[in-house]
Amino acid sequence: MDANKCSSLNSESCSVPSKDPVQVFCRLRTLPEECQSCIKLLSPTTLTLTASSKTGRKECNYVFKHIFTSYAGQREVFQHIALPLLEDLVNGKNGLLFTYGVTGSGKTYTLTGEPSMPGIMPRCINTLFNSIADYQAQKLLIKSDRTNGFEVQGENDALEDRLVPIKTSTTKMKTVKRGGGDAKNIYENDGTKLRCVNENNLYAVFISYTEIYNNTVYDLLDETAGKVLQAKIIREDSQKRMYVNGVVEVEVKSAAEAFELFCIGQKRKRTGHTILNAESSRSHSAFNIRVVQLQKDRSHLMVGQLSLVDLAGSERCSRTQNTGMRLKEASSINNSLMSLRTCLEILRENQLNDANKLVPYRDSRLTLLFKNYFEGEGNVRMIVCINPSIKDCEENLQVLKFAEMTQDVKTPKAESRYAPSKYKTPSKTTKQTPSTQSLSSQTPSTRTPSTQTSATSQVKKAISFGPKIPSVELNMENPQENVMVLDSLMKALHARREKREQNRQELAMREQHFRKRLVHIHQDSVLTKSEIRSLKALLRKEKQTNRNLNTKITDLETSNEKLSANNKELQDTIHTLQNTIDEKNLKINQIRLEREKVRQKLILQSEQMKQELDERLCEQRARLQAAILVKQTKIQRAKEILESGTMSGCGSEQQVKIVQEMATPGTPVAATRHRRSLSDSEVWLKYNAINPHCIATIHEEEEESD
Numbered sequence: 001m002d003a004n005k006c007s008s009l010n011s012e013s014c015s016v017p018s019k020d021p022v023q024v025f026c027r028l029r030t031l032p033e034e035c036q037s038c039i040k041l042l043s044p045t046t047l048t049l050t051a052s053s054k055t056g057r058k059e060c061n062y063v064f065k066h067i068f069t070s071y072a073g074q075r076e077v078f079q080h081i082a083l084p085l086l087e088d089l090v091n092g093k094n095g096l097l098f099t100y101g102v103t104g105s106g107k108t109y110t111l112t113g114e115p116s117m118p119g120i121m122p123r124c125i126n127t128l129f130n131s132i133a134d135y136q137a138q139k140l141l142i143k144s145d146r147t148n149g150f151e152v153q154g155e156n157d158a159l160e161d162r163l164v165p166i167k168t169s170t171t172k173m174k175t176v177k178r179g180g181g182d183a184k185n186i187y188e189n190d191g192t193k194l195r196c197v198n199e200n201n202l203y204a205v206f207i208s209y210t211e212i213y214n215n216t217v218y219d220l221l222d223e224t225a226g227k228v229l230q231a232k233i234i235r236e237d238s239q240k241r242m243y244v245n246g247v248v249e250v251e252v253k254s255a256a257e258a259f260e261l262f263c264i265g266q267k268r269k270r271t272g273h274t275i276l277n278a279e280s281s282r283s284h285s286a287f288n289i290r291v292v293q294l295q296k297d298r299s300h301l302m303v304g305q306l307s308l309v310d311l312a313g314s315e316r317c318s319r320t321q322n323t324g325m326r327l328k329e330a331s332s333i334n335n336s337l338m339s340l341r342t343c344l345e346i347l348r349e350n351q352l353n354d355a356n357k358l359v360p361y362r363d364s365r366l367t368l369l370f371k372n373y374f375e376g377e378g379n380v381r382m383i384v385c386i387n388p389s390i391k392d393c394e395e396n397l398q399v400l401k402f403a404e405m406t407q408d409v410k411t412p413k414a415e416s417r418y419a420p421s422k423y424k425t426p427s428k429t430t431k432q433t434p435s436t437q438s439l440s441s442q443t444p445s446t447r448t449p450s451t452q453t454s455a456t457s458q459v460k461k462a463i464s465f466g467p468k469i470p471s472v473e474l475n476m477e478n479p480q481e482n483v484m485v486l487d488s489l490m491k492a493l494h495a496r497r498e499k500r501e502q503n504r505q506e507l508a509m510r511e512q513h514f515r516k517r518l519v520h521i522h523q524d525s526v527l528t529k530s531e532i533r534s535l536k537a538l539l540r541k542e543k544q545t546n547r548n549l550n551t552k553i554t555d556l557e558t559s560n561e562k563l564s565a566n567n568k569e570l571q572d573t574i575h576t577l578q579n580t581i582d583e584k585n586l587k588i589n590q591i592r593l594e595r596e597k598v599r600q601k602l603i604l605q606s607e608q609m610k611q612e613l614d615e616r617l618c619e620q621r622a623r624l625q626a627a628i629l630v631k632q633t634k635i636q637r638a639k640e641i642l643e644s645g646t647m648s649g650c651g652s653e654q655q656v657k658i659v660q661e662m663a664t665p666g667t668p669v670a671a672t673r674h675r676r677s678l679s680d681s682e683v684w685l686k687y688n689a690i691n692p693h694c695i696a697t698i699h700e701e702e703e704e705s706d
């Protein structure tokens, strides 16, 4: 088949391209009434996140290009963010739009939405077809060249292709339900149109849908694989642009056809139920729209690509409580998001410091696939989706930090260029018969033995050696007749010679064509072999990773079991210690009670003793006073006697007698020594009336000594 192979973008540019920063938008999800918010909006571009940590509450402000509140509708988000990218797309410029955020923050809702509330993707498709519907190229006039470029083929070839049932398994480009007549537009179409469509051009729209699951690329539109999707490899084309090798790229002629493809892919996309989102994306998915426009004279071609990427949500395993496969998915998601962060950080560092540090795009398929957008040409926009719930606060902090940093990264400004095409007239061989044309449109791998037999018969039919050589019978009797015979023989020989020349030319041409085909087949087989080798290497690597992960899982499970056993033992010890503490507390309480009883008893006893001593003291005092009185009386009498003796001349003998009488035994004598009293308990207590002991102090001293 003769075709004009055109490259989609001409990268030969001498001038240094100007750069634009990555535009980052923020969208806040609606919050259920019972939930507390950690986000406060200060202006349409600034928000505050309040995070509480061990050291207290911390408030951080973040500024974005625009912040969409929970009241912002899908239409507003589309018009603000995606419409400019769509305009770029029909102007042949590339664009990347990706949603980033914590799981369940509304990334898929923003990109896809629901039939009644379509998100960015359906609105892009509807708007695109509302605008270019009248300027579409005939189906299959433009075809994928299987190496990230496009070919323009002759109208007859396009017609042939439309008539020949295409085996989608090998052509890498298929049509959806030929004609797509019965496909329905499931998403509401608000009739938005673009103003920048060039009415002189012919447009063709191609869709591909891929996902990156566990760091492996899969084609969601690949129907050859059956239920299990085959891993694809990422290649670099002649212009150093990354693409998924052998990806199915489908030309669609209406929005309904595009949605049908999206639904097919959506069914294959890996989603799963997690604690944080009932239908959580477990892979990163990229819905690619390529718009190819061909100038009416078919001399130039221009391609624009818009990739709508729904990143899987970042998640903390402690919150999701994922195990097994979900845990592996989560760690792969987090790893690839970490690679994205690292790449953007290094890019930013390089740009700020004018450095040339290697950006590790190859660390993850995600960064490798979108490398061109950051390094090459294309507008990059990011939507940070935020669930303002206080539960997501810590993760939102990380997301917002990354988003703010991303705004500092600058990407080369997207430029649109037409690529000139070298148009060749279709070769004679492709113009022969419909059967030969369809044969040439098939790839070698699709040809069956029956098609090969028919090809041989075609070749046989095509080769003729000219008119038959007439039988030469010379008649000697009629020389005139002989002249005629020889004349016809000569004519036949001339014709045959001409035919031979024609055949030789035809053969040379066929040989050339065949050689070309052989080269093509050889290239194909080399590519396929290298692809198989890469896939085998990938498989080996995956198997090794799998083995390592399994070993890790086993190790972790063993240590988990050990920890559980330890934990159980510790719980038992804690329980036993708790019982001992309870018993000891009980005993302490009992001792305290007994001690209190003793204290009360001692207080009572000391009071009784005090009373008793007081009584005795009173008694003794009374007795002493009586004795003193008696003594005083006697002294008085002795005085009187002495005085009267002196006066009456009484002898000294009489005086002595009187004094002796006074000193008779039994007369109480005041003693200076300490007195003691006998207590009830028959214990002698020291009694000191002048310096009495405080009873309370004694008890306290006793307690202390205890």
Ligand SMILES: Nc1ncnc2c1ncn2[C@@H]1O[C@H](COP(=O)(O)OP(=O)(O)OP(=O)(O)O)[C@@H](O)[C@H]1O
Binding pocket: 028, 029, 030, 070, 101, 102, 103, 104, 105, 106, 107, 108, 109, 110, 277, 279, 280, 281, 282, 311, 312, 313, 314, 385
């Ligand atoms: N702005 C919004 N308005 C109304 N509902 C929303 C909004 N954002 C998200 N939702 C709802 O929240 C739920 C979770 O959203 P979605 O699936 O889009 O999250 P996600 O960020 O894609 O999560 P994951 O990363 O786990 O795939 C969905 O039921 C969705 O309908």
